[in-house]
Amino acid sequence: MTNARQQFRPRGMRSLATVAHEREFSSAISFMRPVERLQMNQGNYHQPVLEKEITDLLAAQAAGVVIDATLGGGGHTAALLARAPQLRVLGIDRDDAAHAAASIRLAEFGERVRLVKATFAEMAEVVNSEAQWINKEPIVGILLDLGVSSRQLDDPTRGFSFRADAPLDMRMDPTTGESAADYIARVDVHELVAILRENGESRFAGAIAHSMKRRLPRTTNELTACVEAAVPMAARRRGHVATRAFQALRIAVNGEAEQLASGLAAAMNVLSTGGLLVVISYHSGEDRVVKEILHEAHTGGCHCPVVLGCVCGAVQRVEVFKASAILPSSDESELNPRARSARLRIARKVAP
Secondary structure: OOOEEEEEOOOOOOOOEEEOOOOOOOOOOOOOHHHHHHHOOHHHHHOOOOOHHHHHHHHOOOEEEEEOOOOOOOHHHHHHHHHOOOOOEEEEEOOHHHHHHHHOOHHHHHHHHHEEEEEEHHHHHHHHHHHHOOOOOOOEEEEEEOOHHHHHHHHOOOOOOOHHHHHHHOOOOOOOOOOHHHHHHHOOHHHHHHHHOOOOOOOHHHHHHHHHHHHHHEEEEHHHHHHHOOHHHHHOOOOOOOOHHHHHHHHHOOOHHHHHHHHHHHHHOOOOOEEEEEEOOOOOHHHHHHHHHHHHHHHHHHOOOOOOOOOOOOOOOOEOOOOOOOOOOHHHHHHHHHHHOOOOEEEEOOOO
């Protein structure tokens, strides 16, 4: 089936144009659905994490374009556009519901915002196809807020959470790719063991993987039962026993590890000199990848002995603001539980 990427505008939504270019994106979908059919509070799609810190950083940038590469419901973008009149925002997200919510939330900003359906790994292609709208302005900031939004977790039809029984889907874009249930049925037990171990389920990864392959779960409750059957009660840690299994499958189904590496590389390529790259991660594996990639860009990939100095000709690409991540305040963590695991890292692109 032929794919096409769709543009979304907060105003003038009746002219949803399909942009033709070398790499086509997922099937065009009309977002002209009545608000009441969305069955959500559009103004409360998702509470942005570290909103003040991110707005303070990006609002201080000179005039240009900021890419919100994980748009969600548009919370970070709304705060930034309200604060910084010199900025415009190119918003990217692959989730249909996010686009519907953001289109309404950001309508007041008119032509200062442009919304595109794509993944953040496709950032370079989006920038190329939106060159006319960018109009040669510098890209002065890029935001990546990783992980699943509260709205996605709270929607029982999406299958992201063990809190309600639902089809085991977990796709960020339900119109493309395979569901988590189909993924479990397709891959061999060794791949399931590997993704579980990569996400912290080391001791019982083998038992859980074999349980999944025997039972082939099709719903969230069935997946939870697979994990419960494999992990003895006495060995269970604090929190829900299936948390790591759900996280591992979500990451695998959506290709999040590959998306993250590609997205960070694309971000550093499209940023203008002096532009900020701002990344929020929510679990240790994700944060480790961000830290390592930014460190590599900071050193230019140099591994020369410190005592000798660099003799390999490495070229620094970014300055990293600090070695450790920035954490939410205790007040924010109390008000917004999702913020508790957030880790913020910042880098500024430098001239080669």
